[in-house]
Amino acid sequence: MRLTMTAVAAIAMAAAAPAVADATVEGSLMDLIDNPVICASPDEAADIAGAPVAEMVMVEGFGTGGFAVDTTNPQAQAWFNHGVRLRWAFEHTESVRAFQRARLLDPSCGMCAWGEAWAMGPNLNGGGTGEDTRRAALRIAREARRMARDADPIQRQMIDALIQRYSGWESSRARRFAERMDRIARDNPADVAIANITADALMMQVEQWWDDEGQATDPAITRAMQILEGTLAHTPDDPGAIHLYIHLTEWSDDPQSAIPYGERLAALAPGASHLVHMPSHTFFRVGRYRDAMMSNVNAVALDARYVDLASPPGGIRGVRLHGHNIHFGMGGALMAGGADEGLRLAERFLSIYTRHPRTDVAWGQATANNAYALFGRYGSDEQIAALAEPPENRPLMRIGWRYGRGEAAARRGDAEAVDREAAEIARLRAALPQNADHTFSSTFSEVFQKVLEGRAAMIRGDYPAAIAAYGRAAALQGEGEEGGDPPIIWFPTRRSLAAALLASGDAAGARDKVLELLEDWPSDPYSYFVLAEAYAALGEQEAAARARAAGSVEWIGGTMSLGLA
Incomplete structure (x- = not known):
């Protein structure tokens, strides 16, 4: 895809x-x-x-x-x-x-x-x-x-x-351009510029690149891969080819193939914020969440540098991918426990995009959730209290704000406060506009409502209720798919379900759930924490030690708990 x-x-x-x-x-x-x-x-x-x-x-x-x-x-x-x-x-x-x-x-x-x-x-x-x-x-x-x-x-x-x-005919424009360029590329196989333009055209010709198994859905994608791999074989340091290759392989069955190229892209174009950012697509996909975070911390700084040096039209708001860089960095920070870097990114996002987005753009409103989630997971009580409630015409931002407050209450162990925030999300969900984005908006918001209901149930020790709430969240997230760049729902809610199963006494069920989700969220440190606890409950101490060691690779946060998994 x-x-x-x-x-x-x-x-x-x-x-x-x-x-x-x-x-x-x-x-x-x-x-x-x-x-x-x-x-x-x-x-x-x-x-x-x-x-x-x-x-x-x-x-x-x-x-x-x-x-x-x-x-x-x-x-x-x-x-x-x-x-x-x-x-x-x-x-x-x-x-x-x-x-x-x-x-x-x-x-x-x-x-x-x-x-x-x-x-x-x-x-x-x-x-x-x-x-x-x-x-x-x-x-x-x-x-x-x-x-x-x-x-x-x-x-x-x-x-x-x-x-x-x-x-000519709109339906054939992309194909005709790609086919013409491919003829030129076949006649000039060593020309890097022609190869990149051709691969780019072939990729844009196809709406969905990969099927659910990571296999190419169209011969144009197979050809684009052939061109880029051929180019990188003789010109491995070309930024354009690497950029396209990262995009093309991200959702293939072999995203790891882009790792060596992504690891050197920032050094090849150290002033280009988007190219410094690009490796994070591969890093996040293969479970290198800290690297994904830092790629975007650096990219955000480069955006500011470019504005200072070049004064592009529109200033920082005119840097069209600046918000994407911040959003991606926040996603990596949440997964890695990067509180300091994550909170700085969250503060920047909310300060720059106070008016963002247009009221009719559901996705843009939803991206603010990562900022609120970071404050909820790592912010101080004073920081949480200082977060302004978004206006009424930003319902998904309001839902994100409520979710962040709920996570903060869960950290305090205040089940009643968590319940209040979940109830407010339910009220906001009921009033969502019935437009083209309604299905997305409703699913997105219900996931976070159910997560908070699960958090409150875990605090009370009502594990059947927690399993039910987290199970619903996981089912909804699965229907919408957990992918993205980064995922719009910042973590695999299946790990919360696994934590609730473990707390209820079903260590084997928790183990199996985590092993399943790690296929899609490799190296998730919090999932490894739950896995280690499950192995320990099953008496498999060596397996528990291996899981703890695996989780420590990407985690830079503090103490973990099943209640916040």
Whole structure:
């Protein structure tokens, strides 16, 4: 699969300076309307649309990338190369602006226009799909074809392929672009740039990459894997190929294959926050939760650094994946017990995205749950009391706020307070809007209601009630699948069920439940704690010692308990 229970924030396209690309302005402004920037106010959106390209700053540290194009202007060539690097770093808006800067420096550069049109288009994070953006990109791609007399034959073929992406029947655009690029790639197997563009196109052609067994669902995915593995065999340090390979392997049957590439990606592009973040997709999938946390702690810092150095349009809220980096880091912190780092990330998330998201975006509201969960699991009483209740038009954020307060009450052993928060979640659930997101919202919120009901039952020693509550939560989580990047429900509720089974005297049932869930949540330290306790109750002391040792690898938190599992 590509992503599970996930949605990525909308993007905005930057408009060119009138001196070079008047044709892009209307399309970019319309795309900004179609795909607003996270948390941007109307005034911020206007600033983004009018951002002067000529003032763009080239920040170092985005790795390698780019290739010689039809310009004799060294600066135009440098900005073209930077645009390619930004595109593979998934800084799509900045990539468009870099190609526009290259066009300012050499208005006759056909491949610079190609780059702008390419960066405007569809990408793996779901942006660039608006109709106005497509029309603008098609105009620019056709400009590229008219201007590319000095481009080499391969690059003219690339321009023709790109025109296919934006023209003709909508249902076949992605396939035609991918097929054209694949022909070019087969003729030029050693060309890394062509390989990456082709693999990217093939991946975007398919909605779901892997079946439940991690097997490719479409020949395009098999071909993309072949291209990327071939590229990495002869160019193992290419950031673009590594980035795509991490995405492609994450939900395959072999996510471990990306580990050696992910381990060195940050060093290859130390200034690119998204590339520093990317290994966390692999790390989380294989159970390296501390590394997933730290990859994103570093990525968040790099986002702030980029804003300081480059002053991109929209500031930190215009950095479209900043919230994703924080969310992912919080997920790793929760799983690893990273209280200090996690609370700092949670504070940042809530301070930057106070108005986030739009009231009609359920996923965005749900991501705030990790921030509230961190305060609930690790915050002081004073910090919990200081958390402002979200407004009424943010019901899922309110549910997350209630859940965090419930976890804090469970830490204190206050069953009545936990029950009150669970009851408030139930009340909020009943009032959720009946819209397209209702099933997701209802499931998400009921899971946390049942978790709190289970926590209260564990405090009281009512283990049958705890088993029932946690069992319902686990069933709901299983229906929605536990995957994601990171999972929208931050932990496997099956471990809470296992803890309740153990507390009730069913050590064998607890053991079996944990062994089952570790297949999906490898190396979860809290699950290993429950497993060790189950083995000890069964009299299997050596197995208990092994489970404790395994759990200590990823855990940096404090004392564990069955009541908070």
